[in-house]
Amino acid sequence: MLAMEIGFSSGDSTLIATAISELGRNILSYAQQGEILIRAINGCDHPGILIVASDKGPGISDVQQALRDGFSTSGGLGLGLPGVRRLMDEFEITSVPKRGTTVKVKKWKQ
Amino acid sequence: MEVPILKQGGFLIATVQAALTDADLLQLRRALVERVVQMRSYGVILDVTALDVMDSFASRTIREIAHIIRLRGAETVIVGIQPEVAFAMVQLGLTLEGVATALDLEEGLQYLNQKFKSAASSAKH
Amino acid sequence: MERYPQLIHSATESPGNCIMSHPGVEAIDSKEEDLRYLPEVFCSCFLDCRLGGRMVRKFMYMGRGTILQMERSRLMVRKRDGDVVTQNETAEATPRSETTTRLLRELVAHLRQNRTPVREEWVGRITEAQLLMAMTKEEIFAEATSVYDSYVAALETGTFEALQNYARNLSERIIPRGVETHEVVGIVLLLRDVLARSLFAKYQGDFEQLNRILDAYEPAANRIANTVAVGFVQERERVIRQQQEAIRELSTPVLQVRERLLILPIIGVIDPQRARQLTEQLLRGIRTNRAKVVVIDITGVAAMDASVANHLVQTVEASRLLGATVIVTGLSPEIAQTLVTIGVDLGKMNTVGDLQGGIEQAERLLGYKVVMIAEAG
Incomplete structure (x- = not known):
């Protein structure tokens, strides 16, 4: 996996894979269509990985609420986004109602 | 890929062989829930050693399987969760509350045996 | 239900490249709306491109199709309608301006010609400044020769990978011997000065030309000094991290x-x-x-x-x-x-x-x- 190539430990690689899986699941359950891009990045001197998940779904009207544990509108556990945030080091979300949502997350090699 | 389910005495053993799609998981749930009564089993072991990612859907489905099976009168134990997977699950906030876990198949069998031995002996008293 | 996103990685000859395909997760790209009817797999990859003399990794989006060929700097995709599209090393590369290239070429020729005296001057200055005291004179001379050649090569090609690798390699060898950061930065700056002096000497009669040459030389020289210094510091940090790791592992026995x-x-x-x-x-x-x-x-x-x-x-x-x-x-x-x-x-x-x-x-x-x-x- 790319994460292994960048030099992430197997523990971190599992966290990253889980985050990708959650983001993919979010797209499927809310927007049906979307894409996930994964790439290696370089911080000041740390290698890392960037994952961008974007969709053109209904968007999220209250992002703050969506980031709280236990919030879900799809009948899931509502752990997706806050969970992903805990798995990764950096988390950024932009969402426009009726336009779509983009989630950008990064993890740096320790 | 369908998960094979073996009958071993009073137990059912389901061993996950490779990454599961959502459909596989739902199929597994259906099969186990049906067979546990059909085969008159009182214990189920679900071996997930082969899973290297467990996301919220997988985790929730496994918890549901364990709970439904309890309502059907049997006990479930999940075995073989990998250390990395366990850590990722906990970070996600998925802890399989109320579900028994064991290190591997051997431990899982021992757990169920002990459980039913003590149940049998307390019934005698 | 076979819509679970799956990632297929590294199915290629070159490390770092990756193909992603998401069966079922449809690719949307406003610029390529017409691709919507194509098969489910969308192709994208990272290509190593040269941008303004610098190697960068670039994300390429190819729309949906089948990947025919993939190399470090080339991706060929067959679209469903039979069209074959190729992404090559990008044409966006902004080449150095003609004049800069010509001036640097002149500069490189000069440095090659005067390799022996300039290098000796440099080693002399290093000794004078009491840098690299942990190394013998022969060692300093040997390293100086390699640094000098990589330096000139970096000026000539405008790529810094070779120099970067050399800097890392050098650091690996000299860090255990107690060479400090200021010494490494010091010797690179000295080389920059020595080279500048030799340029002054050569062009002292033609102030205009000297100015132009320095315009081309200075940014490149600063970048080189930066590359070497950063390479050294990174290597040092890596060593420190490694030691920390070892200490940590010892400090928490199970x-x-x-x-x-x-x-x-x-x-x-x-x-x-x-x-x-x-x-x-x-x-x-x-x-x-x-x-x-x-x-x-x-x-x-x-x-x-x-x-x-x-x-x-x-x-x-x-x-x-x-x-x-x-x-x-x-x-x-x-x-x-x-x-x-x-x-x-x-x-x-x-x-x-x-x-x-x-x-x-x-x-x-x-x-x-x-x-x-x-x-x-």
């Missing part, structure tokens, strides 16, 4: 005291990074020792902040997922307060006052009974 019983005594300050490492070591230890009970003793930890306390709770939960019970012992009043403040679920935490009590409880859980020999007899 001990087996009985069959199936592990003890993890934690002493000192726990920062988030150490906490992570502790967890990884413990979870691995549970698996390799087939542990059923773990006693984590934190008598030696005076305080922990909320995030580390949270981590402790997560470690307990993760251990349970592996089938092991965790007993935490030796909680200081402050730590107990922190755990209450973050609202820990006490049903999930098994705590005992001290290590001895913890081990006793662990033994009970495992079915051991410790009896004095006299009593037993």
Whole structure:
């Protein structure tokens, strides 16, 4: 996996894979269509990985609420986004109602 | 890929062989829930050693399987969760509350045996 | 339901490249709306491109299709309608301006011609400044020669990889000998000065031309100095990190005291990074020792902040997922307060006052009974 190539430990690689899986699941359950891009990045001197998940779904009207544990509108556990945030080091979300949502997350090699 | 389910005495053993799609998981749930009564089993072991990612859907489905099976009168134990997977699950906030876990198949069998031995002996008293 | 996104990685000859395909997750790209009817796989990859003389990794989106060929700088995709599209090393590269190239070529020729005197001048200045005292004269001369040649090559090609690799390699060799950062920066700056001097000498009659040459030389020279210095510092940091890692690993032993019983005594300050490492070591230890009970003793930890306390709770939960019970012992009043403040679920935490009590409880859980020999007899 790319994460292994960048030099992430197997523990971190599992966290990253889980985050990708959650983001993919979010797209499927809310927007049906979307894409996930994964790439290696370089911080000041740390290698890392960037994952961008974007969709053109209904968007999220209250992002703050969506980031709280236990919030879900799809009948899931509502752990997706806050969970992903805990798995990764950096988390950024932009969402426009009726336009779509983009989630950008990064993890740096320790 | 369908998960094979073996009958071993009073137990059912389901061993996950490779990454599961959502459909596989739902199929597994259906099969186990049906067979546990059909085969008159009182214990189920679900071996997930082969899973290297467990996301919220997988985790929730496994918890549901364990709970439904309890309502059907049997006990479930999940075995073989990998250390990395366990850590990722906990970070996600998925802890399989109320579900028994064991290190591997051997431990899982021992757990169920002990459980039913003590149940049998307390019934005698 | 076969819509679970799957990632297929590294199916290529060159490391770092990756193909992603998401069966079912449809690709949307406003610029390529017309591609919507194509097969489910969308092709994208990272290409190594040269941009303004610099190697960069670029993300290429190819729309949906089948990947025919993929190389470090080329991706060929067959679209469903039979069209074959190729992405080559990007044409966006902004080449150096003609004049800069010509001037640098002139400069490189000059440096090659005067390799021997300039290099000697440089080594002389290094000795004078009492840099690299840990190395012998011959060693300095040999390294200086390599640095000089890589330097000129970097000026000529405008790519810094070779120099970067050399700098890393050099650092690896000289760091264990105690060479300091200021020395490395010092020698590169000295080389920059020596070269500039030699340019002054050559063009002293033609001020205009000297100015133009310096315009081309200075940015390149500064970039080189930067590259070497950063390379050295990075290498040093890597060494330090490695040592830290080793120390950390030694500082948190996972001990087996009985069959199936592990003890993890934690002493000192726990920062988030150490906490992570502790967890990884413990979870691995549970698996390799087939542990059923773990006693984590934190008598030696005076305080922990909320995030580390949270981590402790997560470690307990993760251990349970592996089938092991965790007993935490030796909680200081402050730590107990922190755990209450973050609202820990006490049903999930098994705590005992001290290590001895913890081990006793662990033994009970495992079915051991410790009896004095006299009593037993």
